[in-house]
Amino acid sequence: MNKKIKVLVGLLLAGMLIAACAPVATPAPTQAPAPTEPPAPAPTDVPVAPEIDCMGTASGDEISMLYQWSGNEEENLNKILAPFVETCGIVLKPESTRDQALLDTRVKAGTPPDITFWNVTQLTQYKDLLVAMPDLGVNADNYADYWKAIGTVDGKWLGLPVKADPKTLVWYNPANFAAAGYAVPASWADLDALVEKMVADGKVPWSMGMESGDATGWTGSDFIQDILLVTQGPEYVMGIINGTVSYDDPGVKAAYEIYGKWAADAKYTVGGAQGTLSTSFLNAIHKVFSDPAEAMMVKQSGFAGGEVKATYPDLAYGPDYDFFGVPGAKGLQGGSDWMMAFSDKPAVKALVAYLSSAKGGKMWAEVGFDLTPNMAGADAYTDPALLKKAQLLANATGFTPDIGDSIPGGFGSAEWKAIVDYLNGGNLDAALTAAAAVQAEALNK
Amino acid sequence: MATTTVPKVMKQGKLTPWLYLLPALLVMGVFIVYPMINTISLSFLNADGTASASTTCVRGRPCWGLFENYRYALTAELDLTSFSSTWKSFWSSSYGNNIKWIIIMVTGTVGIGLGFAVLADRVKYEALAKSIIFMPMAISFVGAGVIWKFVYDFGTKQVQIGLLNAIIHNLGGKPVAWLSTPQLNTFALVAVGIWIWTGFCMTILSAALKAVPDEVIEAARVDGANEWHIFWSVMVPIISPTIIVVITTMVINVLKLFDIVYVMTGGNYGTEVIANRMYNEMYKSFNTGRGTAIAVVLVLAIIPFIYMNIRRFLAQEAAR
């Protein structure tokens, strides 16, 4: 046994060395530019304002930050922040975790990170500790009013929206649609008819999957929120978030029933209720693009495209995978990430200034880390799918954040539980009443 | 009772023992006793520890005043409308789940561990076989979570990456949602627990078996007892003190169990156990008062078993 392990370690190390040594021969382009000096006076006669304002930070200043991104997402963030880091000489101390316990423990211990990128709920949760955006030199003009409104708690603008990912999307395989003679639906009625037609043709319209470890249920709550945007509209959804609409309202119940009709029936979705409950949300995406496809459509936010590309490298965006906005939705649902500052030191100000600047917005869009709410980035996307999503967002008549992300105090989990209970055959009224109680408690109604 | 164990020959300063104890007392005081007292006091306060728990009572709903968090900890998962509904909801609560865990996991680990120890004793590759059974103990829960994902994954046709469902599929059955079917999922998680902990029980029981004097077994065999009879009537009684220690230790482990559920389901689909409920209340719902009350209940539930272990130990000392 020991020997085997040694051999294995040896193999691994050997493989590592080969991989690590091979590319040294190629010229290293990264070393070419000498470390950029702080913005040198522009030699041109037209005075150009420096693109990045370092707010008087000293080189070597540190910013500690905590976020939920990891893997490839972290890579994207690094690329976006690279010009800022180089220009201002700031040292970033990033930490990544999906366990909110870490953030909360830090905050409660009195040692919060300088900044955090987290959900909109934390704006309310930490409202007494956060530094308001205007105090940090934010470029407010680059943000639409609705973003500022979402980021405002008790009259103070506390969070900078940095990333948005529209969720009101349906992904499909255009080749499969063409082969079966289906057209992209233009209205909710069209979608309903298309679904019925698919069933009549012996195809399964939807692939649904909720399983997601301790966040199980979120794809269901996304779907229901999209249905609410169709049947009720964005004001109604915001009402749920504010607590003016109780979660056991008949409108919510109707949306659950529309969802349940599809999500619990093997005619409409792969595997019926059990398939919906037990399939992981990633597998649910795969099933629409496998060969042969197990279903025709999957409702999922923008990231699904990347997942398809990684799993089926032979497919191309456009001919083989594409998306359309949920037809008939009055307004868009989106996940969003917010930058919050627990510190007002110069380095943090410089970072806020950078992210909210024209340069920051453009960088975000160019790197293509989903969408940027910073309007300066609106036309800087290079990825066609992002461009399409950006247009969808720009044309949206309203924007609602994820309900579960927006109500503090464990409402998100309660909402997921209601959906899971319902699909598991539980009583819908009881499930909604339980979630409504948590909603009321969380919002002190 | 026990002072007899100390040699009387040596004179001893009053301070000496305490010098030896000092580092341990200091560290344990700071890291265990202080947080525990802190926890107990927080359990009588509201969500963020700013006012008495009684202020969180809602008019028209049951309220235990200062013990309001304990009301929540003990009854919030229960449907108290009738006896049968209480009974039913108890078994799907975190307490019910913990009891299921204890019953199945302790039986499983001790049963398989003992059986395997007896059987492995008769083969030449005993050491290797025992190492394999013990191996999961060396694997982190994070690793185990990844490992078991590829066993339990729920797949259909094209996307089939879970081993169990692939077997079922090949035999012509319908895929089973191991982790999201209530009741079944607790068993699926317990199986992971058994996989991890059987090695622990097996190792201790195996050593105890080997310590059984040959003469005793030989005598029984001369009397014409068969192997089954020797096992049950000769060996088991002799090693029963060990079995009891293993059982109580496992019960304590299961009561404190957190990681398997945290990694694999996060307590979803009715798999929540007490330690996870405590964690979720503290760090997901941010209700420190309720979370700490659950913690205190958990500690109270473990105390009898620790007491049993310690009492047995003291009795052993006295008998020496």
Place this chain on the structure above:
Amino acid sequence: MRWSSINKKINNVPTHIIIIFTLIIWIVPTLGLLLTSIRPLPAINTTGWWTVLSAPRGMKTYEQACASCHGQDGKLLTAADLTNPDIVKKYPRSTQLTALLQKEINGQPHLGMTPLPEAQESADIAAYMKRLSNLDKTPKITLNNYVDAIVGYRGTQTYTEDCKTGKQSLDLKCNLSDLVNPRGMGRAFLNSLIVTLPATFLPILFAAFAGFAFAWLDFKGRFLLFAVLVGLQVVPLQMTLVPISRMYAQLGLNGTFIAVWLFHTGFGLPYAIYLMRNFLGGLPRELFEAAYLDGASHWTAFTRLAIPLALPAIASLGIFQFLWVWNDLLVALVFLGGSKPVMTYQIGNMVTSLGAGWQLLTAAAFLSMLLPMVVFFALQRYFIRGMMAGAVKG
């Protein structure tokens, strides 16, 4: 051994069957992880790890339906050479292939008398054609996952590929220094070691002191105190995170290794004291009496007598504590977080917040298991001996 020699006669086939069956159940899940970790992502996401051992997808179907005309290697018909990527490219998936098969060739059905394949079969054939024509070059197994995990590569290709094209991300240099890239498992391995070694040594040392006092020194309340200390095992560590973190914040210890060492020491002590007291108490009293008569002090008795004799218990405790600390996630997450990432922490960060990147996760998980396995297999003899001292003495 003695026992087994007596029982040779019943040492029969069923015993072997039961043992081997149990062993298979125990080892298969881990084997699955190992095999998964050497597969490329598309394969992990769509097929089970056991298929790595089987023939390429669609080979059998191809041989039944197509080989008679196109040949085993696909080259038999020069007009329709299935090893030619330009031809195969037109029929990437079952939709296109089925459409082709439905068409007639020279007035004859494409497949002659053979019935049209079902969608599944057609898809399998299309997949196999891509292999024949080398359009699908994904290897069956790869070490890239391991390389990527070790250096902390987070891009969408592979580390080797990106370094070749010079597209690697800023934190990678494409030389040996990447082995300790803060985002990689290589660095995490070092951090885990730095965390684990003192966090193993300290509680054993303190427990040896305390165990000696409880076993061989006389003082008031000896047994009560012992019972209380051992009884502290009841405290679940999840509930102590906030108060301790608050205390650390005041002392400026959050994010330092000391914080984790001390915490693990605290929580390792109850069991360690129990075991050390048990083991030391089991040593013959005459030894100590003789030593004291020779004029030895308590300190001499402790260092020269107790510690050397307690080595098996120390080794056992050492392994136990080592495994516990090495495999811990929660404590490292809260007190070290990302500032000094350990392996269990870094595993989770291999994937995105939406779970993309399983190939790295599996490789990272397996890497984190290597050292504990080595330690365990190398030292298990001591481990078992010491564990006995704790549990079944008397």
